[in-house]
Amino acid sequence: MKVTWVLLITAGIALAFVSLVAPLIQQQAYFSTSGPAASVQFNSSVPYWTDTFGIPPMNAGEVLQVEASRIGTGNVTIQIVGYGPGDTMPESFTISLDNQVPSVSANLTVHRSAAYIFLVTSYYARYTILVGGVWSVYYGWRVWLYWGIVLILCGVVSMYYYRIIRRKEAMFRKALEGLTPPK
Numbered sequence: 001m002k003v004t005w006v007l008l009i010t011a012g013i014a015l016a017f018v019s020l021v022a023p024l025i026q027q028q029a030y031f032s033t034s035g036p037a038a039s040v041q042f043n044s045s046v047p048y049w050t051d052t053f054g055i056p057p058m059n060a061g062e063v064l065q066v067e068a069s070r071i072g073t074g075n076v077t078i079q080i081v082g083y084g085p086g087d088t089m090p091e092s093f094t095i096s097l098d099n100q101v102p103s104v105s106a107n108l109t110v111h112r113s114a115a116y117i118f119l120v121t122s123y124y125a126r127y128t129i130l131v132g133g134v135w136s137v138y139y140g141w142r143v144w145l146y147w148g149i150v151l152i153l154c155g156v157v158s159m160y161y162y163r164i165i166r167r168k169e170a171m172f173r174k175a176l177e178g179l180t181p182p183k
Contacts, residue, residue: 001165005158012151019145022138023056029137031055034128035120042074048123055131056139057084057115064110065132068095069103074124084114097127 036049058064070076075098082091091112095104110116120127 001158001162005155005162008151008155008158010155012148012153012155014148015144015151016148019141019143019148022141023136025138026059026134026136029133029135031131032129034126036122036126042124048121050119050121052117052119054115054117055133056135056137057113058082058110058133058135060111060113062110062134064108064116065106065130066095066108067103067105067130068097068127070097070122070125070127072125073099074122076120076122076125076127078127078129079119079121080108080116081119082110082112082114082116084112090114097125 031053033051033053035051040046040049042049064080066078066080068076068078075096078095078097080093080095084090091110091114093106093108095106097104118129118131120129
């Protein structure tokens with residue numbers, strides 16, 4: 001029982017530490033996607049399709065590299081919206097792909113420290129997007145903080161239960177010692 005609570009508390013502290021520190025590590029990262037899904041068939045009832053995805057927060061002054069191309073006769077519009085805490089007006093960029101511009105490579109300097117959402121609307125066309133920049137590839141690890149706290153709490157409960165059991169065993173031994181006749 002002692003091993004259990006020691007392991008639970010140790011694992012919880014390690015998990016909480018990693019979930020707090022790892023998202024702070026930023027490095028050059030890339031994200032690639034294409035769409036819409038093959039199951040989407042454009043016709044008069046489905047003339048367009050919108051996909052969304054996001055990237056973790058980038059620091060102000062960093063360069064967001066976007067390479068996009070379209071396949072088909074239609075248009076693709078990419079809206080990049082940066083939102084951060086306390087922003088009353090989000091930062092946004094728009095990239096359009098049509099018959100005149102079938103592919104684009106853009107370097108966009110972000111002016112706010114914020115996470116960025118990509119809203120990609122395709123009208124009778126398919127697209128491929130490659131996004132690069134400096135952000136934390138471990139940003140999603142933040143959710144493990146909650147599991148670390150749960151493990152710590154389970155370890156504390158196990159430690160408390162272990163101590164209660166030890167006290168009961170000690171009282172039981174004392175009671176048995178009092179029952180044995182003296183020699």
